[in-house]
Amino acid sequence: MNSISAYFQHDDITALIEAAGATHGHERTMLEDEIVRRHLGLAHNLAGRYAGRGADRDDLVQVACFALVKAIRGFDHDRGEFVPFATVTILGEIKKYFRDHCWGVRPPRRIQQMQADISSATERCLQADSHQPDVLTLAGEIGAEVEDVREAMAARSCFSPTSLDQPVREDGRPLGETIAAEGSAYEFIDDWVTVGPLCRDLDDDERELLRLRFVEDKTQQEIAELVGVSQMQISRRLAKLLARLRASAGLADAA
Structure with a gap:
C-alpha cells in the first residue's frame, strides 16, 4: 500500500474513501480528516441553509461535519458519486438534529x-x-x-x-408585563368546585337549561325557541333552579 502522504495528493475521492476503509487507527483517521477537509465547503453550505431557524450556526456546522464522516464510512461507490450521497446524509442529520434537539x-x-x-x-x-x-x-x-x-x-x-422577559417597550418593560388576563382563573375554579357537586343531582333537562344559558350564552328567548316554550316559562325555570342551587350551596358552606 502507498504511503498516506501519497493518498493526500490523490484527486479521486472514491480512491481516498476506499483507502480509508482498508486501513485502521491513526491512518484511517488521517485519511478521513483529509476527505472531510476537502468537503468542508459542502458541509458549511448545507448547514447555512438552516441558519436562523432556532439553532446555533456553529452547532449546525458541527452536525454537518459529523454527518460527513458518517457519509464517508457508509459510502458505496457502486451506488453513484460521493457528493450527492454526502449531501443527502448531511441534510438528513441536520433535520434529525432539529427534530430531536431544537x-x-x-x-x-x-x-x-x-x-x-x-x-x-x-x-x-x-x-x-x-x-x-x-x-x-x-x-x-x-x-x-x-x-x-x-x-x-x-x-x-x-x-x-x-x-416573557424580552423588553418590548421603550421603557424596557418585559413582554410578560404587557400580557393582561381578563378576570381571575382562581375565581372560576372556586365557582366550579362549588357548583360541580351540586349539579350531580339535577336531571338532564335542568343540566341542558344551565348549559344553554351559561355555557353557550344564549338568551332566554333563544332558549325558549329551542325548547318550544315561552320566554316567561324559561325565566321561571331558571329562577327556580338557581334558587335551589344557591340554597344547596348555602347548606354545603354551613356544613
Whole structure:
C-alpha cells in the first residue's frame, strides 16, 4: 500500500474513501480528516441553509461535519458519486438534529414534517423564479391544505419561542408585563368546585337549561325557541333552579 502522504495528493475521492476503509487507527483517521477537509465547503453550505431557524450556526456546522464522516464510512461507490450521497446524509442529520434537539415547544409530528416539506418547497420555488412563494403556492407544492400550511408556518417560532422577559417597550418593560388576563382563573375554579357537586343531582333537562344559558350564552328567548316554550316559562325555570342551587350551596358552606 502507498504511503498516506501519497493518498493526500490523490484527486479521486472514491480512491481516498476506499483507502480509508482498508486501513485502521491513526491512518484511517488521517485519511478521513483529509476527505472531510476537502468537503468542508459542502458541509458549511448545507448547514447555512438552516441558519436562523432556532439553532446555533456553529452547532449546525458541527452536525454537518459529523454527518460527513458518517457519509464517508457508509459510502458505496457502486451506488453513484460521493457528493450527492454526502449531501443527502448531511441534510438528513441536520433535520434529525432539529427534530430531536431544537424545539422550545414541541408541536405535533405532522407539523414538524410539514415544516420540513415547506422548507424544501420554498427552496425549489426560489431556485425556479427567485421569488418567495406565498402560502397558496406552498400548499400546492406539498399537496396540503392552506390552513395546515399556515399552522405549520406559525409554529416555526416553537424552535425559539419569545422570552416573557424580552423588553418590548421603550421603557424596557418585559413582554410578560404587557400580557393582561381578563378576570381571575382562581375565581372560576372556586365557582366550579362549588357548583360541580351540586349539579350531580339535577336531571338532564335542568343540566341542558344551565348549559344553554351559561355555557353557550344564549338568551332566554333563544332558549325558549329551542325548547318550544315561552320566554316567561324559561325565566321561571331558571329562577327556580338557581334558587335551589344557591340554597344547596348555602347548606354545603354551613356544613
